[in-house]
Amino acid sequence: xxxxxxxxxxxxxxxxxxxxxxxxxxxxxxxxxxxxxxxxxxxxxxxxxxxxxxxxxxxxxxxxxxxxxxxxxxxxxxxxxxxxxxxxxxxxxxxxxxxxxxxxxxxxxxxxxxxxxxxxxxxxxxxxxxxxxxxxxxxxxxxxxxxxxxxxxxxxxxxxxxxxxxxxxxxxxxxxxxxxxxxxxxxxxxxxxxxxxxxxxxxxxxxxxxxxxxxxxxxxxxxxxxxxxxxxxxxxxxxxxxxxxxxxxxxxxxxxxxxxxxxxxxxxxxxxxxxxxxxxxxxxxxxxxxxxxxxxxxxxxxxxxxxxxxxxxxxxxxxxxxxxxxxxxxxxxxxxxxxxxxxxxxxxxxxxxxxxxxxxxxxxxxxxxxxxxxxxxxxxxxxxxxxxxxxxxxxxxxxxx
Numbered sequence: 083x084x085x086x087x088x089x090x091x092x093x094x095x096x097x098x099x100x101x102x103x104x105x106x107x108x109x110x111x112x113x114x115x116x117x118x119x120x121x122x123x124x125x126x127x128x129x130x131x132x133x134x135x136x137x138x139x140x141x142x143x144x145x146x147x148x149x150x151x152x153x154x155x156x157x158x159x160x161x162x163x164x165x166x167x168x169x170x171x172x173x174x175x176x177x178x179x180x181x182x183x184x185x186x187x188x189x190x191x192x193x194x195x196x197x198x199x200x201x202x203x204x205x206x207x208x209x210x211x212x213x214x215x216x217x218x219x220x221x222x223x224x225x226x227x228x229x230x231x232x233x234x235x236x237x238x239x240x241x242x243x244x245x246x247x248x249x250x251x252x253x254x255x256x257x258x259x260x261x262x263x264x265x266x267x268x269x270x271x272x273x274x275x276x277x278x279x280x281x282x283x284x285x286x287x288x289x290x291x292x293x294x295x296x297x298x299x300x301x302x303x304x305x306x307x308x309x310x311x312x313x314x315x316x317x318x319x320x321x322x323x324x325x326x327x328x329x330x331x332x333x334x335x336x337x338x339x340x341x342x343x344x345x346x347x348x349x350x351x352x353x354x355x356x357x358x359x360x361x362x363x364x365x366x367x368x369x370x371x372x373x374x375x376x377x378x379x380x381x382x383x384x385x386x387x388x389x390x391x392x393x394x395x396x397x398x399x400x401x402x403x404x405x406x407x408x409x410x411x412x413x414x415x416x417x418x419x420x421x422x423x424x425x426x427x428x429x430x431x432x433x434x435x436x437x438x439x440x441x442x443x444x445x446x447x448x449x450x451x452x453x454x455x456x457x458x459x460x461x462x463x464x465x466x467x468x469x470x471x472x473x474x475x476x477x478x479x480x481x482x483x
Contacts, residue, residue, distance in 0.1 A: 086111070086118060086385075092457035092464070095361065096402065099390035108376040117378050118385045122394035122414075124373055128365050128386040130419030135365035135384060182284075183427050186221065190432055193220050194439040205475035206450065209440075210468050214322035215315075217436055221428075222314045226307060227283025228272070239265045240315045243308070245459040269307045273300055284310075310425065318429045320359035320458060320465030321350070322436045327469055328353055330449055332404050339406060340441065349406040350433045354392075355413035356404050361389035361464045363417065388414055389464060445477040 084098060085091070086109075091098055102109060102120040109118045119125055128135045194217060201207040219233050219240075228236070242261035272285060280286040288303050298306075329336040329349070339345050365384045370377055378384060392413045393401040416423035423429070440447075450470040458465040 087461045092461060093454065095389060095464075096393055099387065099393055100395075102387075103390060103394060108374045108378075110376075110378075116383045116385060118387060119373060120387050120390040120394075121374065122391040122397040125386045125388060125391035126414060126418050127373065128384055129363060129388075129414065129417055132420060134368055134371050136368050137365060180427060183431060186225070186428070187431060187435065189224070190217070190221055190435045191439065193217055194436050195443075198439065198443050202478045203475060205478075206470065206472050207444075208468055208470050209326055210319070210323045210466060213440065214326070214436065214469075215319045217322070218315050218318035218429075218432055221432060222310055225284050226272075226310065227276070227281050227285055232268075235264075235268070236311060236315065240312050241459060243312050244316050244463055265308065265311070266304060269304050270300070273303055313423065314425050314428065316458075316463050316465075317359045317423075317425070318432050320463055321353065321429055321433050323465050323469055324357040324359060325350060325353035325433065325437055326440065326471075327455075327466065328357055328404055330447070330471075335404055335406050343438065343441075345406050346434060346438055347430075348408065348411070350430060350437070351411045351413065352404060352406050352408050353433075354415035355398070355408075355411055356392070357464060358389045358392050358413070358415040359464060360415065360417075360462060362387050362462055388417075443479040444471070444473040445479065446474040447471055448473075 084102070086098070099120060102118075107119065107121045107124065109120075110116075111118070119128055194213075197213050197216060198207070201212060207213060215237065216233070219236050220230075222228075223230065223233050223236060239261045243265070269285075273289070276283070276286045276289055280289065285303065285307065288298055288306060291298060329339065335349070339349055363386050365386060367378050367380050367382050367384060369380045371380075372378075392398070392415060395401050397412070398408075416426040416429075448471065450472050455466040456468060458467055
């Protein structure tokens with residue numbers, strides 16, 4: 083039997099996805115008692131049908147969410163169902179508006195240029211470690227109002243928490259547990275400080291946000307900080323890194339993009355589809371569900387393989403071809419339904435600025451070596467931990483004024 087969660091598959095899971103879509107689109111792993119779905123239509127159903135596929139991980143079927151206050155307090159936007167999810171998202175939306183995201187554009191451009199300036203003379207840069215990782219961490223740190231000296235701690239916590247998804251496979255990791263505890267204690271202190279002395283940051287706005295005379299609890303704010311840190315950091319880092327890696331692997335597409343920069347938005351959407359930064363999401367069945375001729379019993383964990391759905395030949399013509407002109411491109415890299423990623427506009431904005439800045443300023447860019455790259459930790463995410471590049475230092479473009 084194929085091991086869907088093996089580290090070896092992290093590098094290139096797509097041939098395995100194709101095999102599963104064609105031969106076993108719904109799969110039950112008895113040893114873990116986990117079900118998996120691989121086809122686009124089925125993945126979309128699992129992600130959007132919150133009545134039958136609950137996001138409240140581990141909640142027994144038939145038990146109303148409101149019956150467990152403790153479970154509610156531990157929940158986040160991605161692990162709740164209506165009505166609490168609706169209330170929580172409404173409150174967060176008041177503080178995390180499109181206008182607030184758009185206002186970040188000048189600062190993101192400044193950060194991108196500052197990161198590239200550090201490598202102007204060397205002719206080399208690790209595109210992940212030196213650029214696609216620090217950029218979203220800095221943006222989110224400033225958005226939350228976190229001191230710059232704590233950014234490395236953010237990255238450590240984020241890496242460990244993302245990797246902790248492997249615990250569902252029976253793998254325990256004391257580092258991941260410690261990261262959860264450390265981050266919770268850290269944000270607890272920040273929230274207490276902002277209650278006493280509000281600032282012009284997102285945490286202060288979340289404290290003040292109110293809908294129908296209801297405000298976010300401290301647990302709600304903590305969960306949102308956790309979500310923004312992990313999802314906003316890892317997803318955007320991998321989106322930017324994956325896009326650059328794929329463009330370098332596809333020189334004709336890179337040349338087309340350089341000739342026509344207006345295709346950048348299409349290149350980002352195609353990168354989201356072709357190498358989805360988030361490969362899978364969990365759900366829990368609330369009742370017996372029939373899908374693709376298989377009955378998944380109530381109370382079972384289901385993995386919706388987003389990375390497979392976005393390569394489904396039934397939905398996308400030539401799905402294994404990277405095409406920045408693909409239109410339409412109905413990928414579900416940011417999820418679907420009520421849990422569509424709240425941070426998608428910010429991720430797209432950061433990717434657009436990061437890639438346009440890098441492609442403009444890094445000329446004659448190529449990989450330092452053609453060997454295999456180290457995949458990101460955890461089967462949930464998809465990316466590489468390092469991407470060493472070389473470029474022409476003499477032709478390094480000066481910063482735009």
